[in-house]
Amino acid sequence: MSAPLVPLHPEPVAGDDHTLRWVVPVGVLDFVGAPREVPACLQTLLDDGTIEALAVEPAAVRIRLSAPASWRVDGPRMRAAVQEALAVPEQWSPVGNGSPDEVLRMAVQEVIDGDVGAYVRSHGGDVALLEVHDGEVDVRLSGTCTHCPASDVTLTDRFETAVRARYPALRAVRARDDTAPGGVRRLLSLTPLRRR
Amino acid sequence: MSMVSTHLRQRVIESYAPREHASDAASARTTLAELGCGRRARIVDVGGDADPATARRMFDLGFAPGVEVEVLRRAPLADPVIFRIAGYEIALRRVQARCIEVSTPA
Amino acid sequence: MNAGRSKSRASVATLRAIPRLALVGSPNSGKTTLFNALTGLRAKTGNYPGVTVARYEGTGRVADHEVVVEDLPGTYSLDPISPDEQIVTDVLDPLHDVDTPDGLVVTLDATTLRRSLGLLSHVLHTGLPVCVVLTFTDELTRRQGSLDVDALRRALGVPVVSVVAGRRHDLSELRELLPDPQSWSRPPVLPPTGPSEVSSWIASVLSAARYVMPAVDERTRRVDAVLLHPLWGTLVFFATMFAFFQVIFTVAAPLQDALERFFGYLGSLVDAYVPAGWLGSFLSDALLGGVGGVLVFLPQIALLFLLVSLLEGVGYMSRAAFLMDRVMSKAGLEGRAFVALLSSLACAVPGIMATRTLPSARDRIATMMAAPLMTCSARLPVYVLLIGLLVEPGTRLGPVGAQGAVMFGLYLLGAVSAMVAAWAFSRIGRGSGPLLPFYMEMPPYRMPSARSVALSVWGACQTFLRKVGKIILLTTVVLWLLLNLPARGAADLRAAGVDTRDDAAVSAYVIDHSYAADAGRFVEPVFQPLGFDWRINIGVLASLSAREVFVATLGQVAAAEDPDNPSTALQDMTLDEGPRAGEPLFTPPVLAALLVFFLYALQCMSTVGVLRRESGSWRWPAIAFGYLFVLAWVMALTARLVVGAVT
Numbered sequence: 025m026s027a028p029l030v031p032l033h034p035e036p037v038a039g040d041d042h043t044l045r046w047v048v049p050v051g052v053l054d055f056v057g058a059p060r061e062v063p064a065c066l067q068t069l070l071d072d073g074t075i076e077a078l079a080v081e082p083a084a085v086r087i088r089l090s091a092p093a094s095w096r097v098d099g100p101r102m103r104a105a106v107q108e109a110l111a112v113p114e115q116w117s118p119v120g121n122g123s124p125d126e127v128l129r130m131a132v133q134e135v136i137d138g139d140v141g142a143y144v145r146s147h148g149g150d151v152a153l154l155e156v157h158d159g160e161v162d163v164r165l166s167g168t169c170t171h172c173p174a175s176d177v178t179l180t181d182r183f184e185t186a187v188r189a190r191y192p193a194l195r196a197v198r199a200r201d202d203t204a205p206g207g208v209r210r211l212l213s214l215t216p217l218r219r220r
Numbered sequence: 221m222s223m224v225s226t227h228l229r230q231r232v233i234e235s236y237a238p239r240e241h242a243s244d245a246a247s248a249r250t251t252l253a254e255l256g257c258g259r260r261a262r263i264v265d266v267g268g269d270a271d272p273a274t275a276r277r278m279f280d281l282g283f284a285p286g287v288e289v290e291v292l293r294r295a296p297l298a299d300p301v302i303f304r305i306a307g308y309e310i311a312l313r314r315v316q317a318r319c320i321e322v323s324t325p326a
Numbered sequence: 327m328n329a330g331r332s333k334s335r336a337s338v339a340t341l342r343a344i345p346r347l348a349l350v351g352s353p354n355s356g357k358t359t360l361f362n363a364l365t366g367l368r369a370k371t372g373n374y375p376g377v378t379v380a381r382y383e384g385t386g387r388v389a390d391h392e393v394v395v396e397d398l399p400g401t402y403s404l405d406p407i408s409p410d411e412q413i414v415t416d417v418l419d420p421l422h423d424v425d426t427p428d429g430l431v432v433t434l435d436a437t438t439l440r441r442s443l444g445l446l447s448h449v450l451h452t453g454l455p456v457c458v459v460l461t462f463t464d465e466l467t468r469r470q471g472s473l474d475v476d477a478l479r480r481a482l483g484v485p486v487v488s489v490v491a492g493r494r495h496d497l498s499e500l501r502e503l504l505p506d507p508q509s510w511s512r513p514p515v516l517p518p519t520g521p522s523e524v525s526s527w528i529a530s531v532l533s534a535a536r537y538v539m540p541a542v543d544e545r546t547r548r549v550d551a552v553l554l555h556p557l558w559g560t561l562v563f564f565a566t567m568f569a570f571f572q573v574i575f576t577v578a579a580p581l582q583d584a585l586e587r588f589f590g591y592l593g594s595l596v597d598a599y600v601p602a603g604w605l606g607s608f609l610s611d612a613l614l615g616g617v618g619g620v621l622v623f624l625p626q627i628a629l630l631f632l633l634v635s636l637l638e639g640v641g642y643m644s645r646a647a648f649l650m651d652r653v654m655s656k657a658g659l660e661g662r663a664f665v666a667l668l669s670s671l672a673c674a675v676p677g678i679m680a681t682r683t684l685p686s687a688r689d690r691i692a693t694m695m696a697a698p699l700m701t702c703s704a705r706l707p708v709y710v711l712l713i714g715l716l717v718e719p720g721t722r723l724g725p726v727g728a729q730g731a732v733m734f735g736l737y738l739l740g741a742v743s744a745m746v747a748a749w750a751f752s753r754i755g756r757g758s759g760p761l762l763p764f765y766m767e768m769p770p771y772r773m774p775s776a777r778s779v780a781l782s783v784w785g786a787c788q789t790f791l792r793k794v795g796k797i798i799l800l801t802t803v804v805l806w807l808l809l810n811l812p813a814r815g816a817a818d819l820r821a822a823g824v825d826t827r828d829d830a831a832v833s834a835y836v837i838d839h840s841y842a843a844d845a846g847r848f849v850e851p852v853f854q855p856l857g858f859d860w861r862i863n864i865g866v867l868a869s870l871s872a873r874e875v876f877v878a879t880l881g882q883v884a885a886a887e888d889p890d891n892p893s894t895a896l897q898d899m900t901l902d903e904g905p906r907a908g909e910p911l912f913t914p915p916v917l918a919a920l921l922v923f924f925l926y927a928l929q930c931m932s933t934v935g936v937l938r939r940e941s942g943s944w945r946w947p948a949i950a951f952g953y954l955f956v957l958a959w960v961m962a963l964t965a966r967l968v969v970g971a972v973t
Binding site for chain 3: 030
């Protein structure tokens, strides 16, 4: 008899063969950043030096192996350890306060560093995180982007969807226009329209 | 026998035990063969006392413990039966359907 | 791998400069459509050594490179439970004799991605470079499903190309990838194999790719409500099968007649321009007759494969199999075998070729062994002649004509015997092993591509001509030689007192003194208990090229004026030797024995040839010929004794 396992798969990190992001469902671990405490199966691997670094992201556990360990050889063992550790989320604890806003801040940063940010930059614009407070996010749009009529709908929609995928409790995303400092250009839904 | 199949042959399919309502008194256990048309159920166990190779194949076809299955229709002579599982439709003979244990909401 | 160990060493693929790719995928995943798109007419069919599994291989031109593409049998898993699936794992195993591909192209049906990822997880464990081709993404969208291909690519760690059938643009992306499998990205960690872990992996990959499962296909649901309805579905099934049978039986007939007339015309040209005699007769009867005897099958084969690939491509074949499964399972077969057996009512040659649609090798063999028992159209002239001699026209059995009743009885006996034979062979094939589980996917109704249908028809005709044509041609020539040698000059004939101006008398004399006649006398002891004399034996021997030849040969033996309609001459034939000399030869018991003999015996070298082709070795045709001969002899003897006792 077994309970269903937590969904889990690895994704490579560009330019770093030693690091993998083990993608896990949002909310399994309720904090982000380096953990203070992890279940024994992972702690052993940290202790014996197989794992060099381990960090929790909003929808992944990022693990860096130290040579000579390699994912090709040690992958199956690592998967088993991560899978086992995810079955006992209560045995994980964060270094910091691990507040929800911290999870959200990292989620936003991930989105800015990821696809959506890359899309903005490819169009000559930029997006930066200003503030996270009580599930609300303020970002600054700059460059040519701000004048693009598409930015209103497409960009903020994509941005919000991507953040919410990593942090379902997101309440709102506010985009500030840096040409008018402090002026809120558009206020997005205060209550989430789409719930998972 | 290739390495891959040797490896795959060692698989054992464990039955499904949901964490929250492990022994839900409201649900009834039966097999797929007993289920009427239009009924839905959740797969609990695949194989039972059937041949392990058959159980592994049923798993590879999507009959995995924990997955929801729906009975669509029976052939004119009551056998085989078409099921919807994992988003597609597949016909099984009763012999095979009998190997798949399900729990139905009462 | 040892050089020279593999059977296909000699193929172009061994020039290592040409990359070798194998297509892996579940049935209905668009694998063969992709194969056709990549290779087109440059595909050829063979067999894997030692098994009844067809091997499809072709070369594809990709940019400036050539690649060899192999279409592996469709499979749901690399944990094999049948010989067909064993082939797939063998090909993918570098330690096995068969040529290992340099890269694997896995076709995943986007509408059944949850199930298909399981197969992909197995394939990734082979360690070979893998590239994923997503098919039916257009159907996914139509059914309100969705998928992020880039995210899927990241989650799987291998190249993922989405290909919609018929869109040339999609293929070009794939073509760029194909020549260099070594450059394909590989997953950093292989997927797990444990069932729970694999379920977790699949769930995670699907969620990362933001997969939304397609809604139930409304079109398929509505069509199935009729086609799988207990009453309407059954009616539609029988109507479809009736139409199917009509097409290969009656539509093919005029085409076959035209071919025969054309070859008759060619023969008459030969007669007109080649001086009469042995050479002219050889050219027109043996060679042209042989070529015509090969080509005459083409209309049926082409029509059969047209219909089968249409029904298969649309998705009706699975439905027909579903409706017939219960009936066919009594014979140890599955529903799909019905189509092959039905086609055999027209001719066993296309019928045996239709067994390709059966997924299991054991079922294919059992169906092939049973197919020759179905009453084919070539038996009709023989039955008509012999029943005419056996039963007075106008005789009635109650409300029905006796001749028709006997004919119906023969059809029925053939069908029942075929089912029993199929059951026996499937039983033997299973041995003591466990029963293979039966499962059959019901794919949504889809439009088959005209290209795939055309290639399937073309492929079947081409293989038949290349592989089976030789055998038929050779048999025809050999039999002609047996029947006409030693050559008789005009002097020989005059010396024997034959009127050389009487064609019937001449051919009777030649046959009566031919090697075939010697053979007929030689085998007389074997057929003695059945009441056949050496003249009937000549007919039986000659009918090996085609059953209907029996009629004409007996006509020649009997020196009938019209060899194609020799009943009167035959009725007057008497035993010419032995204690009962002078008594009529064709007594009811002998006629019954002959009828039953023709029902069972594999008197058809074309069938033997096609059995050789489809089963991949001479073993099964030899077994078929042997078992059917013994069966024919025993049943004919029984018929003779029973009829002898009754009359």
